[in-house]
Amino acid sequence: MRDVAVIGTGLIPFGKYPDKTLADLGWPAVKMAVKDADIAPAKIEAAYCGTALGGMMAGQRILGRVGLTGIPIVNVENACSSSSSALRQAVMAIRSGEYDVVLVIGVEKLTKFGGGTLPLEKEDWEVSQGLVMPALYAMRAQRYMHEYDLTPAQLALVSVKNRRNGALNPDAQMRKPVTVEEVLASRPIADPFTLLQCCPTGDGAAALILCEAKLARQYRSDPVRIAASDLTSGKYTPGFRDMTIPEITVRGAKEAYEEAGLGPQEIDVAEVHDAFSIAELLYYEAFGFCERGSAGAFIESGASAIDGKIAVNPSGGLLAKGHPIGATGAAQAVEIVRQLRGECGARQVPDAKVGLSHATGGGISGFDHGVCCIHIFTR
Amino acid sequence: MRDVAVIGTGLIPFGKYPDKTLADLGWPAVKMAVKDADIAPAKIEAAYCGTALGGMMAGQRILGRVGLTGIPIVNVENACSSSSSALRQAVMAIRSGEYDVVLVIGVEKLTKFGGGTLPLEKEDWEVSQGLVMPALYAMRAQRYMHEYDLTPAQLALVSVKNRRNGALNPDAQMRKPVTVEEVLASRPIADPFTLLQCCPTGDGAAALILCEAKLARQYRSDPVRIAASDLTSGKYTPGFRDMTIPEITVRGAKEAYEEAGLGPQEIDVAEVHDAFSIAELLYYEAFGFCERGSAGAFIESGASAIDGKIAVNPSGGLLAKGHPIGATGAAQAVEIVRQLRGECGARQVPDAKVGLSHATGGGISGFDHGVCCIHIFTR
Incomplete structure (x- = not known):
């Protein structure tokens, strides 16, 4: 091939x-x-x-x-x-x-749609009853916090890290660093999420x-x-399984690692789909960056910072770089390529050789049907 | 391959x-x-x-x-x-x-959009000024009639033929045959088109x-x-060239014939994009079914009827089978496959061995930018 x-x-x-x-x-x-x-x-x-x-x-x-x-x-x-x-x-x-x-x-x-959550397809009864994206991810966060003693402050660290990275990225939509206190004090959106834990429009x-x-x-x-290019889809209806496990990402990660002949220990930099703070933590585990249940400790240790073990979302991710839906996957790939070329200036991950990009979603009327696309890049 | x-x-x-x-x-x-x-x-x-x-x-x-x-x-x-x-x-x-x-x-x-022409993208200034699809094709028809003495009755024959075919197709949206007189007497839409010369919603x-x-x-x-699968795109802004020549279809037809190692003389049956009556005539010429300027005489001779030289739109085409935009290309392919298998009952093209499907368009806000996709099938 x-x-x-x-x-x-x-x-x-x-x-x-x-x-x-x-x-x-x-x-x-x-x-x-x-x-x-x-x-x-x-x-x-x-x-x-x-x-x-x-x-x-x-x-x-x-x-x-x-x-x-x-x-x-x-x-x-x-x-x-x-x-x-x-x-x-x-x-x-x-x-x-x-x-x-x-x-x-x-x-x-x-x-063009104004602000807030996206326009809804009327045919999805769950969405029409209020199960928009922030609510769906909030349920996942609640369950994860129940299962694993993740603290609100640890959850807020995702926004703190990604805003810190975004402040170093001239292409990011949100360039102001924030503190844990500011994240937790921002406007409530869907408990446990505050505004600063949701990606901007x-x-x-x-x-x-x-x-x-x-x-x-x-x-x-x-x-x-491009060492791997993987696309998976699947149901992710809340309730039919453990909603703290992003099944399609778990499956996609396995396939992508196999295709590339690489494992999580080789990844230097990753852009993962942090549409909400909890998402990044779930994906640490899905990609094997850390053990199940330990994502809070992982971010707290600085392991996912730019100078950490695996730099996650050095661009600022969806939370800081922004999330114009259709642009996100390509933008993640742009960031990884630039990181591997060493072009990223203040947010450069030192000596990055292997990078991963990950975009996953379920669409306006597609909570029932998720999609996940993963690429692995090497230099 | x-x-x-x-x-x-x-x-x-x-x-x-x-x-x-x-x-x-x-x-x-x-x-x-x-x-x-x-x-x-x-x-x-x-x-x-x-x-x-x-x-x-x-x-x-x-x-x-x-x-x-x-x-x-x-x-x-x-x-x-x-x-x-x-x-x-x-x-x-x-x-x-x-x-x-x-x-x-x-x-x-x-x-879901109600009736009539489709919702418009505001960013296309030509569309917002009234250059919706019926108007665009009407201009092409006017120009063709000016250049080649195509008569309104010949133009109406496209609808007559395709309604006749649609009447034989249990899956067609319009199943009532119509006469030339009925076509010409139907409600004016965009001169020279009457209602029956426009595909239904x-x-x-x-x-x-x-x-x-x-x-x-x-x-x-x-x-x-599948002997050929071709996709082309290109501008089709009215005025920058001869609007009676569907350039992307001409180019796509050439590429598809080359890929299949076949020519127009081998095509037994074709589903072409008759969104408006003039379209089918333009495409006869683009595919080389007849000489430039002779499409009116071609249809009048019965050459594109089910029992003619090249059966065009035996399903009834967009004018009678209907044109739910995104479904059309797949439906054309279904018709050709079923024709080549001999499954089409009353509308069966005798001994069809080679078929062609052709979907082309420019989208709501895409008059400026056309797309054309052609497939050739053999048994």
Whole structure:
């Protein structure tokens, strides 16, 4: 099977851009990735664009702005995993031999819906009765705290760490560090979550250029290899099993490690899906970064800080970098590639060689049906 | 490269189902395809679901109903080519060796938007000024009639033929045959189109099961081979070129014929994207079924009738079978497969050996950016 490498990354700072169109958001990220790869746009053979709520033909609208209209363009929707799923389609397309160079875009404009939780699909009766994302994750947090004596202060440390990292990231939406006391004193959202434990609403775009690995050095001397690309789905209806175990992430992690021939002990840096504070802790355990039930102690020890054992969410994660749904997976991959290249300045993870990105979600009307997409990168 | 065959087809009758959810629409088509393939659901390794306006996680919602939640599911959006693009992703995934058996779904519920033309993306200034789909195609029709002396009666023949075919198709939304006089006397929509020259609004779902060709005979004795799978995109802004030439279809047809090693003279049956009467005529020429400027004479001669030289839209096409956007590409493929198997009863094309499906569109806010997906099937 052919190998795939990343040769270009692009990202706009995440934030609120109510006056920009989806195309306005996307094309600068694409241009940056093209420039970063030092590639002629005509070499790009196909594009996959991930967006969850961007409407029809997002990729075509964006690429129309940069004159890349003649290539096959496919838009991919998989809730919070939209652009990581797009990345996986691009990986598969290059591995198959169909293309050598493929563009991946992630884009979302959430400000068009106003603030707060996302618009609901009426057909999901659980959501229509109030089981929106913050409530769902809050139930998981409650159960975890019941099972494992996680303290509210430990839970708040996720926001403290990720805000600290975000303050070092010029592309992050939230750049102000916060203390445990500030996190716990912020507005209650869904007990035990306060406002600062929920990812913000925002807009953003990210792009990557992928290339068949043998050709990659034509463009850059430091291509980053994609060692694993895994997509899983499954039910995660609360109640049908232990809601403190993110089953699809556990399964996906196992598959991704197998594909890469690597284990958690080899991961230097990870961008995981910290949509709410508890999420990051559950994923530490799902990825084997620490033992079951010990995630609170793990973060408290500093093990997941930038200079810790495994740097988790050095970008600031969803909590600080922001979470424009469809842009998230691509943006995570951009961060990992830049970390492995040593381009991350103040938030650089020392000597990062192996990185992991993880986007998982269930969609507006999809609490019943989760999706999880994991990539492992090596240099 | 590995070959891909279709082993199962499923379809619900297209129509208006305002009380059904997207999942309600989709799961019966999936079940029918599974039964048709005589395959154990556990053999299905992945699924691609095409929908343009179905909201987040359509595939997961549908497959949740039939217990197929653990497999990788990717939702694909490409306007009117959504499920044909999903079909192409499935073909690529099998060709690459990633999977042996893949499910394709196309689904849409347009009744949730009420009637008439689709909701608009505000960011497209042409659309917001009135250049909705009927208006765009009407301009093309006007220009074609100016250039080639196509008569209104010849134009109306597209609706007459497709309504005649639809009357023979129990799954068609419009099952009443109409005369040229009735077509021309129906309510004006966008000159020269009357109501009966515009595809109806409706809901629907279709599904296919694809299998690596060598394994296909384990399931069915009559697998239908996918000889070409092509996706193109491009601008089709009115005015920048001759709007009577559907450039992306012309380019896609050339690529698809090359991939299949076949030409228009070998096509027995085609499902082409007759969203409006003029469209079918333009596509006759784009596919080389007749000479440029002769499409009016071609249909008048009966060459595109079920018993003609090349049967076009024996299902009734978008004009009679209906056009639930995201379901259309998969439904076209279902029709072609069933025609090649000889299962089409009253609308069966005699001894059909080679078939073609063609879905093209530009999306709500994508007039500027077209997409075209073509498949060629052989038995």
